[in-house]
Amino acid sequence: MEEAVIELDELRKTFVVRRRAGRLKRTRHEVHAVESISFTVPRGEMVGYIGPNGAGKSTTIKMLTGILTPSGGRVRVAGLDPSRERTALAQRIGVVFGQRTTLWWDLPLRDSYQLMRRMYRIEEPRFRKNLDRCVDLLDLGALLDVPVRQLSLGQRMRGDIAAALLHDPEVLYLDEPTIGLDVISKAKVREFLHDLNAERGTTVLLTTHDLTDIEQLCKRVMVIDHGRLVYDGDLGGLHAIGESERTLVVDFERELPPVSVDGARTVRTEGPRQWLAFPAGASAAPVVTALAERYPLVDLSVREPDIEDVIARMYAGA
Numbered sequence: 337m338e339e340a341v342i343e344l345d346e347l348r349k350t351f352v353v354r355r356r357a358g359r360l361k362r363t364r365h366e367v368h369a370v371e372s373i374s375f376t377v378p379r380g381e382m383v384g385y386i387g388p389n390g391a392g393k394s395t396t397i398k399m400l401t402g403i404l405t406p407s408g409g410r411v412r413v414a415g416l417d418p419s420r421e422r423t424a425l426a427q428r429i430g431v432v433f434g435q436r437t438t439l440w441w442d443l444p445l446r447d448s449y450q451l452m453r454r455m456y457r458i459e460e461p462r463f464r465k466n467l468d469r470c471v472d473l474l475d476l477g478a479l480l481d482v483p484v485r486q487l488s489l490g491q492r493m494r495g496d497i498a499a500a501l502l503h504d505p506e507v508l509y510l511d512e513p514t515i516g517l518d519v520i521s522k523a524k525v526r527e528f529l530h531d532l533n534a535e536r537g538t539t540v541l542l543t544t545h546d547l548t549d550i551e552q553l554c555k556r557v558m559v560i561d562h563g564r565l566v567y568d569g570d571l572g573g574l575h576a577i578g579e580s581e582r583t584l585v586v587d588f589e590r591e592l593p594p595v596s597v598d599g600a601r602t603v604r605t606e607g608p609r610q611w612l613a614f615p616a617g618a619s620a621a622p623v624v625t626a627l628a629e630r631y632p633l634v635d636l637s638v639r640e641p642d643i644e645d646v647i648a649r650m651y652a653g654a
């Protein structure tokens with residue numbers, strides 16, 4: 337059997353919050369952020385961990401890193417109990433939060449990496465090797481002497497990914513690694529993660545709102561909602577359950593009544609622009625051909641369903 341690197345067994349986290357109720361009174365509420373989640377991730381797998389806002393994703397990741405202590409259940413990462421053995425675990429995992437940086441704002445990237453080397457006690461040859469590899473594959477050469485605050489979001493994200501990998505972690509948690517990035521930066525980050533997983537066998541748990549990240553990187557996706565695991569399988573299966581749709585955004589030469597073509601339906605019109613929905617599993621080509629034959633097209637683009645949409649449909653169909 338494949339070795340499990342991440343193991344969760346009926347893991348729970350409840351927060352107690354006190355709210356003001358009147359001038360002096362405070363009432364006590366329990367927030368069940370994670371309610372009995374169980375799953376395992378074998379070594380070398382790259383898994384998507386998705387769900388709507390407030391579903392419990394960050395709380396799970398915080399328990400996997402040891403930042404938060406579970407209220408119940410069991411968690412093991414690389415054979416360690418994260419909250420009890422947090423220091424030992426830190427040597428085995430890497431974490432990247434898209435919305436925050438672990439780098440020193442006023443220091444050049446190079447100096448941040450030196451500080452990481454000391455914090456993680458990485459021997460010089462290993463540090464050199466890993467840094468050279470990241471600099472090469474993430475295109476960081478020209479940025480090493482730039483203070484972090486002067487980097488663009490995409491450059492900073494690449495810098496953060498490198499920082500998380502200098503100590504050769506077996507497991508990498510990525511929380512929204514492509515958020516706010518342009519198309520080229522997204523592609524660069526995805527290609528790097530793909531190669532990292534393929535070449536080094538790093539186990540990756542990826543949280544994202546961008547379904548294309550999952551499509552391009554993960555065979556397996558887990559969906560969490562209201563603190564519970566509601567799906568564990570491949571993305572195709574998720575689309576099938578949710579009967580999700582992609583949207584063709586079409587600009588015509590002039591304002592038209594809602595157009596009609598086989599395989600798609602107009603869901604919105606605004607001036608010369610119309611939005612046509614079609615099944616996510618189908619090709620856009622026949623719809624585009626039919627449109628081009630019958631209507632004066634100026635431009636078009638395809639919009640992927642977002643995760644909220646897929647999950648909402650999953651419930652609607654259930």
Ligand SMILES: Nc1ncnc2c1ncn2[C@@H]1O[C@H](COP(=O)(O)OP(=O)(O)OP(=O)(O)O)[C@@H](O)[C@H]1O
Pocket residue numbers: 351352353367368369387388389390391392393394395396
């Ligand atoms: N420290 C805390 N104290 C009280 N409630 C909390 C705390 N942290 C999270 N929560 C609550 O727990 C629930 C799950 O939050 P969590 O941040 O894990 O969701 P998420 O899936 O990561 O959401 P997002 O996609 O918005 O980041 C939410 O209802 C949130 O308000």
